[in-house]
Amino acid sequence: MGSRSDWETMRHASETLAKLGVPHECKVVSAHRTPQRMFDYAQAAAGRGLRAIIAGAGGAAHLPGMVAALTRLPVLGVPVESHALKGMDSLLSIAQMPAGVPVGTLAIGRAGAVNAALLATAMLATTDAALAIRLERFRDEQTESVAETPE
Ligand code: RP5
Numbered sequence: 001m002g003s004r005s006d007w008e009t010m011r012h013a014s015e016t017l018a019k020l021g022v023p024h025e026c027k028v029v030s031a032h033r034t035p036q037r038m039f040d041y042a043q044a045a046a047g048r049g050l051r052a053i054i055a056g057a058g059g060a061a062h063l064p065g066m067v068a069a070l071t072r073l074p075v076l077g078v079p080v081e082s083h084a085l086k087g088m089d090s091l092l093s094i095a096q097m098p099a100g101v102p103v104g105t106l107a108i109g110r111a112g113a114v115n116a117a118l119l120a121t122a123m124l125a126t127t128d129a130a131l132a133i134r135l136e137r138f139r140d141e142q143t144e145s146v147a148e149t150p151e
Contacts, residue, residue: 002032016121038066
């Protein structure tokens with residue numbers, strides 16, 4: 001994520017991955033304030049054995065796109081809700097990538113963070129049978145938890 005202030009949103013991605021038993025790490029890497037850290041992180045990611053990157057940022061949210069430019073790993077972008085523009089700035093700056101450098105863009109805020117984790121898990125589950133079973137169980141439990149009546 002681009003800032004510690006993004007953690008309130010991005011912790012939902014981490015918590016979802018933890019629920020599904022997906023090993024992961026959480027780092028603050030700012031495209032603007034720590035550009036060298038971003039270069040180093042993104043360029044080393046594939047060689048370190050990472051399989052996907054979830055990048056959350058707000059405002060002029062250049063982190064997901066720049067990370068995607070620096071790695072062949074799939075990058076999922078989470079637009080963090082900004083104070084000034086409610087995350088529309090984050091959403092558009094993450095989604096509107098030029099052809100050739102994709103970022104899989106999720107919804108603004110908590111829903112996007114949760115779904116980035118679920119989407120990353122679904123991608124990994126295509127080659128991990130045990131993870132596929134855990135993901136199916138998660139989905140089944142979610143379905144069972146939805147009440148039929150509002151009260
Ligand atoms: C972005 O600027 C971060 O991703 C964050 O969403 C936003 C504001 O950062 P702080 O000023 O709160 O550190 O780079």
